[in-house]
Amino acid sequence: MSLATDAADQPTLYKRIRADIEKRILTGEWPPGHRIPFEHELVARYGCSRMTVNKALSELAQADLIERRRRAGSFVRRPQHQSAVLTIADIRAEITALGRSYGYELIGRKLRAATAADRDRLGVKKAGKVVAIACRHSADKVPFAVEDRLIDLSSVPDAATADFSREPPGSWLLHHVPWTEAEHTISAIVADDRTAEALDIAVGAPCLVIDRYTWRSARTITAVRLLYPGDSHRLVARFKGG
Amino acid sequence: MSLATDAADQPTLYKRIRADIEKRILTGEWPPGHRIPFEHELVARYGCSRMTVNKALSELAQADLIERRRRAGSFVRRPQHQSAVLTIADIRAEITALGRSYGYELIGRKLRAATAADRDRLGVKKAGKVVAIACRHSADKVPFAVEDRLIDLSSVPDAATADFSREPPGSWLLHHVPWTEAEHTISAIVADDRTAEALDIAVGAPCLVIDRYTWRSARTITAVRLLYPGDSHRLVARFKGG
DNA sequence: TTGACTTATATGTCTAGACATATAATCGTA
DNA sequence: TACGATTATATGTCTAGACATATAAGTCAA
Structure with a gap:
């Protein structure tokens, strides 16, 4: 069950960013509570505009994988309940x-x-x-x-x-x-x-x-x-x- | 959907657009298969930019409430399975x-x-x-x-x-x-x-x-x-x- | 009628800005 | 020390454009 495909064949940039981050969360590399890079850092890393990384992060937040807090940053959520x-x-x-x-x-x-x-x-x-x-x-x-x-x-x-x-x-x-x-x-x-x-x-x-x-x-x-x-x-x- | 009754207490515009459409789908006013207005029509109706209605429609598509087809438009999805x-x-x-x-x-x-x-x-x-x-x-x-x-x-x-x-x-x-x-x-x-x-x-x-x-x-x-x-x-x- | 080609168009993605807003962090004061 | 006011900053939302791309629909030839 491939949870994240290779970055190169990802069709669009924001999907690649989302997949990159999701992979790090799901493998445990970024554990719950970990602060993921700020939008402006991801902008620099991927060389794109803020709207593009924002779209990736918004989708991750919608999927409850991360929590976004103003002024503080975005954090990997601790899964407190098992939602099947x-x-x-x-x-x-x-x-x-x-x-x-x-x-x-x-x-x-x-x-x-x-x-x-x-x-x-x-x-x-x-x-x-x-x-x-x-x-x-x-x-x-x-x-x-x-x-x-x-x-x-x-x-x-x-x-x-x-x-x-x-x-x-x-x-x-x-x-x-x-x-x-x-x-x-x-x-x-x-x-x-x-x-x-x-x-x-x-x-x-x-x-x-x-x-x-x-x-x-x-x-x-x-x-x-x-x-x-x-x-x-x-x-x-x-x-x-x- | 009351575009004239400008609800000042509504959180944000794209959320209001999303809620408006969701309501019409859930009440059955727009049944499965119904083509919802084109983005440019919603832009005209709400007086906003296309990115704003696009965000609303993208979230509805992510929630599987609508299906978006290039060139054809966006359609209310027929719920074929019961996903609880x-x-x-x-x-x-x-x-x-x-x-x-x-x-x-x-x-x-x-x-x-x-x-x-x-x-x-x-x-x-x-x-x-x-x-x-x-x-x-x-x-x-x-x-x-x-x-x-x-x-x-x-x-x-x-x-x-x-x-x-x-x-x-x-x-x-x-x-x-x-x-x-x-x-x-x-x-x-x-x-x-x-x-x-x-x-x-x-x-x-x-x-x-x-x-x-x-x-x-x-x-x-x-x-x-x-x-x-x-x-x-x-x-x-x-x-x-x- | 059928198939191949062309065109028009709605969505998909992206940019480079803008202002709003919540809040962590800092500073000043009692 | 404790608390209230200020400031800095990351996210939230939005704009007015742009080009890409899939595809419905129309066109034309076999």
Whole structure:
């Protein structure tokens, strides 16, 4: 995993400056707290204008690799928390990306006025109607995950008439509701009877749970719970620093 | 976007431009695929130089909110994957941040020549010595997580003499090994006898597992497995887009 | 219709300045 | 010694230009 390519093939100057500094930080040559050269020193070293080094340093600051302090200089940040970037793909995309055949099966779909439990789950005080969907995703005919979803129809009216018997609701929403925000909660449970049957695992086997709550500009869109067989599925997250 | 209502309290112009555009994207006013105004149009609208709008647009591109194409313009990106930022804090920091009292207990520490299993776990072909550590973290006297760690002494020689009876190895490493990279794998298991006893839960209860593999510039540092009671602990990840 | 060539244009990068602003360091005073 | 005022300075933002470059779109010939 080449973290910094050779300086010579870097296309532009500011990218080369950024890569040079990033390399020194990541290899530990410049440890946390180290003051990196002043802008005017880098200007002299690279023979360019201040705007060019400023752009390089600004990007490093945006990436939280350095901290810039007026009058004091720029310092390598001490990574106090481990911020991992976790990619939770659309399940269909995830499975096909693995080169396996994707299978989808709608277990149940109900359109109803929101119950108290529904409102609680969606985090709204009063809601009109909701769609509740249960479905199963499989890879190479083997159960991959079961999904239990609630969609707020006051935010996504089209979901009332959408055909979820062939298209998974996650994919449908991805194409019909642009730019949502979401919060994920990851936990573990053991399979109860229904879950065990749906995932074709033993009762009492471990399951990885992802609860996702999605909204757009303060409007609730959907709440979904995904259950994966805990011993087969893996969520991988990578991060830099810390 | 109110260009007439000149907000004197707005921090800076380029940040205002960025915020204006970001808002339109996030509210869905400008959906994915929408071409946002050309730089020269924004220059006219805001009455500033091109470098200023360029800085705003560059930051939006860096945040993956827009895509910039030469000659064609800048377009709102379609969020194809759900990239969540998952913060996995140092456990001590995590517990104290919750306002609970942190407790730490070293269960075992062994310095040994790396076995085949150790080498496999660390992903190295030949290693000299390693330290194996087992410890337990608790919050308000209640078991919070158990940790099973391997440190490669050829990368971190100081770990051989570090006193892990009082300081958790995670915290120690955080202060002694700067700027690592890591990969996390999240899964679920059910507690076996030893785990159940260490976490004070029932045998067969669900556990959330985080395996973290850490390196710095191609050198393996440590491999650690953290076990959390699955029904109590939650990993929260937030993301924008998708 | 298709492919090759040309042109127009939006973004990418860069310059050599400018003034603003926060703040570390210094100095002066009580 | 402690504290308040002053000064120096590194970063933050911005300008009005410049040339480079990728590429969408148009042009023309086979």
